[in-house]
Amino acid sequence: MSARLLIVAACALIDADGRILIAKRPAGKAMAGLWEFPGGKVEPGETPEQTLIRELSEELGIVVREACLAPLTFASHSYPDFHLLMPLYVCRRWEGQVTTQHHTELAWVRPNKLRDYPMPPADEPLIPHLTALL
Numbered sequence: 001m002s003a004r005l006l007i008v009a010a011c012a013l014i015d016a017d018g019r020i021l022i023a024k025r026p027a028g029k030a031m032a033g034l035w036e037f038p039g040g041k042v043e044p045g046e047t048p049e050q051t052l053i054r055e056l057s058e059e060l061g062i063v064v065r066e067a068c069l070a071p072l073t074f075a076s077h078s079y080p081d082f083h084l085l086m087p088l089y090v091c092r093r094w095e096g097q098v099t100t101q102h103h104t105e106l107a108w109v110r111p112n113k114l115r116d117y118p119m120p121p122a123d124e125p126l127i128p129h130l131t132a133l134l
C-alpha cells in the first residue's frame, strides 16, 4: 500500500550574518512546538515557488521575488499517514520586516546550532546541506 504524497515547499531565509530563520509550529497543529522552515503545502495549480511567495507573505509578512529563491536540496520522508516530499529553497533577499503571523516564535540560528532546536524528523537530513552552504 502506498501512502499519500504531500508536496510542501520550505524556505531557509538567510540573513547577512549567515543565520537561518526557523519558526516554532503553533499549538494545536500536527508537530506543534517543533521548529521548522517556513513554508507550506503546494496547492493545486501552484508551482513550489508560487507557494513560497504566498506562504512567506502569509506566515512572515515579507515579499519575496521568485528570482531570489534558490533550490538547495529536498526532504523525502515517510510519516505514518503521508509521504512528505519537501523541496528546500534558500533566500537571502526579501522586502519587509520578518514578523510572526502564524508561528509561536521565530529564531535566527547559525547552522551549527540548528541541532539545539527540535525539528520534525524529515528536517534532520537537511541540516548538513545548510552547514555546507554557509
Ligand SMILES: Nc1nc2c([nH]c(=O)n2[C@@H]2O[C@H](COP(=O)(O)OP(=O)(O)OP(=O)(O)O)[C@@H](O)[C@H]2O)c(=O)[nH]1
Pocket (backbone or CB within 6 Å): 008, 009, 010, 030, 031, 035, 036, 037, 038, 039, 040, 041, 055, 084, 120, 121, 122, 123
Ligand atoms: N513548513 C514546513 N513543513 C514541514 C517541515 N518539516 C515537516 O515535516 N513539515 C510538514 O509538512 C506539512 C505541511 O506543512 P505546513 O503545516 O507548513 O502546511 P501549511 O503551511 O500549508 O499549513 P496548513 O495546513 O495550516 O494550511 C506538515 O505536516 C509539517 O509538519 C518544515 O520544515 N517546514
Ligand SMILES: [Mg+2]
Pocket (backbone or CB within 6 Å): 038, 039, 040, 041, 055, 059
Ligand atoms: Mg506552513
